[in-house]
Amino acid sequence: MIRVLLVQHTRLVRGAFAALLSREDDIEVVAEADGDGDVVAHALACRPDVAVIDVDSRAGEEVAVRGELREQLPECRMLLMMASTTPERLRRMLDLHAAGVISTNAPPDRLVHGVRKLVRGQRFVDPEFALAALDAAANPLTPREVEVLRLTADGTPTREVAERLCLSVATVRNHLSAISRKTGGRTRIDAVRIATESGWV
Helix, strand or coil, X not given: CEEEEEECCCHHHHHHHHHHHHCCCCEEEEEEECCCCCHHHHHHHHCCCEEEEECCCCHHHHHHHHHHHHHHCCCCEEEEEECCCCHHHHHHHHHCCCCEEEECXXXXXXXXXXXXXXXXXXXXXXXXXXXXXXXXXXXXXXXXXXXXXXXXXXXXXXXXXXXXXCCCHHHHHHHHHHHHHHHCCCCHHHHHHHHHHCCCC
């Protein structure tokens, strides 16, 4: 039997996913959690093969406490559910040791298929997310420009951005000019919006 831990903060939705998985002959939902500070504890108690975690609810408990689940229970593979994503967010999720990602709007059999693929030691990326990532424009920003833009998006003044990144104010201004040129944004706010919608930050 494939042992599954299901993490979703809405009881009704969680129950529907549990019923869907439990009707399969080879899958057993051994525990459910609402993602309120108890994901890793539940996993250690029931030792599942797969943890299906909704990352749109309470950020999936920061994707099982930023890798703590992976460290304490390496045999448990994470399948992350989300309503939508960007290429950049998809990469971040996979970098956090997720073995798979799936859309919460996917057909029911896709969730079952994803769970089974993970147990076989394979990765699973929802085809819709994979196509969106392939269709997305390549990120024209350098890693340093992304850092500058992220700080700027938070409203951090130019001088403080320079101090935090150990750069001169002039260098930060040069990066901001390059960002505006590459994104086509007329203002910093516009550049932040374009880069965010494109999945570059």
